[in-house]
Amino acid sequence: MNFNRMLTMARKEVIQLRRDPRSLALGFLIPPLLILFFGYAITFDVENIELAVWDADQTQTSRRLVDAFVASGYFRVDRLTRYPAATNALQTGDALAILAIPRGFAGDLAAGRPAPLQLLVDGSDANTATIAIEYARGITSAFSRRATLNGREIRPAVVPASRVWYNPSLESRNMVVPGLVAVILSILAALLTALTIAREWERGTMEQLVSTPVTRLEIVTGKLLPYLAIGLFDVLLAVGIGTALFGVPFRGNLGLLVAMTFVFLLAALGFGMFLSAALKSQVLATQFAMVATYLPALLLSGFIYAIANMPRALQLATYLFPARYYVTITTAIFLKGVGIDVLWRQGLALVALAAAAIAATVAVFRKEVA
Amino acid sequence: MSAPASSGRDTDVAPDSATAIHVRGLTRTFGDVTAVDDLSFGVREGELFGLVGPDGAGKTTTLRILAGVLAPTGGDATVFGVSVARDPEAMKPRIAYMPQRFGLYADLTVRENLDFYGDLHGLPRGAERESRVERLYRFSNLDPFASRLAGKLSGGMKQKLALSCALIHRPQLLLLDEPTFGVDPISRLDLWIILQEMLTEGITILLTTSYLDEAERCDRVALLDRGRIVALDAPRALQADLDGRAFEIRASSPRAALRVLRECQGVSRAAAFGDSVHVTLNQPAESLPASLRQALDAAGAGVESIATLRPSLEDVFMERTGG
CATH class of the missing domain: 3.40.1710.10 (abc type-2 transporter like domain)
Structure with a gap:
């Protein structure tokens, strides 16, 4: 692994990103818009x-x-x-x-x-x-x-003293905004990287690239880096929107959120890149990324439906999706303010998924035409 | 003189220190299709070697295997002594490969493309890089377009940029797939000037071409047909083989001439060529044998003129493939 070659790949990717309005919009514009839109639209409170x-x-x-x-x-x-x-x-x-x-x-x-x-x-x-x-x-x-x-008092036999922690006013928005960050990023990350490797095959630039000494791992990690930066930016922006605009409390450690986001993004971006390398087609990879992230992120992450209520087989399936861990992580850091002592299991799971995604990408990516 | 159509494991160049490429029994199949069929040849260091043949002859497949971007299904080739089948990465720092399809980034500028490939090959930024880029600009006349997006260049300039990117890290071997395909005559000339300059620096060049005038510039050429070598030698030597055997016949009825010539003894090949007929004999002759002349007259071909023909590589190719 040559560090300079990896950075060369990353620098090239940044230049291309800067000149690609579509990817720029997808990376910088869509996430805050979705957070704003869904932040206002999604509510689980039953009123009216x-x-x-x-x-x-x-x-x-x-x-x-x-x-x-x-x-x-x-x-x-x-x-x-x-x-x-x-x-x-x-x-x-x-x-x-x-x-x-x-x-x-x-x-x-x-x-x-x-x-x-x-x-x-x-x-x-x-x-x-x-x-x-x-x-x-x-x-x-x-x-x-x-x-x-008629005004007389009786003393009930049992007096339950209920206190609601973390979200005392039981506002669903306090849970929706942190969860949304996780869901939106899960979908977006895979969509962003699903294009990268397939684009080079389709445009014919890969044939020239693979004739140089650059290694597969350098290509994959170099291409991941810029999107990692975009993802981190999106999360920080979402924290800002959530706290400033929606009044969601942020009780945890921002550094921990950044660190967790880093491994989560590696897993989610890595999955998109895996699709890109395996399918070698931008259209196919994008469609697969959409199907494989959109519904799981929404339905199997615990964001909308409690995982504990799902059938056993579906429960097991949720372990495969980074969104599941990241939804837990964001809501826990935002609302509960817990630290690594509580979230280390989710962190380790994401590290494992990230390693698996990158290893699988390198494995299916051949420096070979046809 | 030239390699027979199926030459087995022997090559004309012994694998020694002066051999840049040594190909032995190289084969590549795609499903039922055999694109490269038991190919064997050698390329000497500092040589300009051409793979010549029609589309589908296996030129691109051969070049891709030698560039380490496609694995052979049989046989092997060494590039600077390293097997491309076993270790395709090892020789990559020393070679440059230019695919037929434009392989640079259309959304990067001329200079960004050059820097990208310079960086990938570990060419330090600074004075050395600048002088190298300066020199490539001088060859290619791309200096005024340094900050133009590569996708906005003309076809000829794209190819010159591709060649410049290939040369940025001073490779010892250039593998060029149809480098002048679709390029205007002026740019074609520029490209050849760059290639000649590289040859004087001792760089080995293996290129594919379907232009026969370009093939004739090569030190040696291998004529490929359906994945096999049908002839391999210096262009002049291949042409000399046909000296005194080729004639051009103008006739009022070329079709009648063609029909009768194909049935005559001693005729290796007869083919229509515009409104004349090219005929190749089995043996050299001072002039067209009287027996043929009589046969033509008897068939009512209406012969107008007969001339000896200076054979071109095309005639050689047609003769060897029986086309």
Whole structure:
């Protein structure tokens, strides 16, 4: 391995990058744009649930109950006068849930009898439905306590003291932004390098290049270096956008994040370069990179769906994707502020993936035409 | 004189210290196609050696194997004593290879391309580099275009830049694949001036060409046809072999002349050549034998003139391949 030859390759790559608007945009413009866009768009918080209310009781008490739903902030209430209109709203999607208050609701309550209510929920989106039911249960139980006790106090037998750590306000954005950095970089890194080696084969420059003493490892590492720098820049920019614009806390060590990002990028960029060397076609390599990183980064990284809930086979598959470790790393460093003592396992896994990607690239890359 | 079509393991040049390239039984197949078939020849140090033949003759494949960018499927070749089959990397610092397709970076400038290849070969930046670049600029007249992108150069200038990049690290062997293909006559002349200059410095040059006038400039040529050598010698010697055997016949009916000549005894080959017929005899003769003349007249060819022909390499090639 000749260090100067590696730097020569890197310098050439930088010159070409500078003159290639497409790669420049992909490297410098798209990541911050995506972070901005998705930072605002993606939220896992359930708010503004459309609730159709059919109030057959039409009493002060029933109206107070409906007001409690409005006051919670979780529901947007639409009062309907006929029951069929309410079920229709559920069908068309205009409402996610229907609250039906039967005639005699206030009377039952006043008489100390159980006062039934009906909540119909659209369960097509199970997560949102569950959360909506929980909200409704909380509101109705608070309402019934006030109604039955009339200000008297009772002491519950069990008092759970819940405290939420790391993200006390439970804002999903605090988790989304650090995770997004990982997801976006996973996709982008492979796309950037998927072009590099294939381009030289397609343009005919590789034939001349491989007739020189430059080694395969020098070509591969030299080509990686500039993209490594771009990736690091993107992450630092994302930290800036996340903290300054979205108010996401950054509690960890920036140096640790940079070090972890370095090995993560080697693995992700190395994978793209492997595709480029193996397929020798820019179109093919880009398509493969897209398929092999986009969905796994989104679905198998733990960013959207908890890995613990996946079938065993899928869980095992997640270990192959750098995104899985990096999502854990970014959220942990941003929100928990933990150090290498906690993240060393993820770090080691990324080192192994990076080494495997580079070794595989060198192995499939032949200094030979045809 | 010349190597027979299938010469086995023997080559005309003994592998000694003065041999730059020594090829023995070199073979390369691509699936069912044999691109290079049991090739054997040698190139002496300081020699200008030409591989000549039509498209598909195996010229490019041979050159790629010798440049260490393609592995042979059979046989071997040594370049400066190093086997290209076993250790294709070892001789790369000493050689330069110029592929037929423009192999430089179109999005790098002239100077950036030169520096890239200079850096790859470890040529120190500074006075030595500058004087080297200066000299290559003088040869190629590329100085005014130093900061122009290579992709924006004309075809001739591209080839001159490619040759300059090949020469930046002072290689001892130049492997050039059709270096003047698609190049304008002026640039072609420039390229040849550079090559002649390199030869006076003792650099060995192996090139492929399909231009016969260029082949005639070579010290020796190997005529290739379908992966095999059909003749190998100095161009003059190959032509001398046909001296006194080739005639040009102008006739009012070239087709009739051709038909009858092909059936005559003592005729090695007859071929239409424009509106005349070229005929090659088995034996040298002062003039066209009377028996042939009679046959032509009998067939009503309407002979207008008969002249002896100064044989070209093309005639040699046609004669050897029976084309």
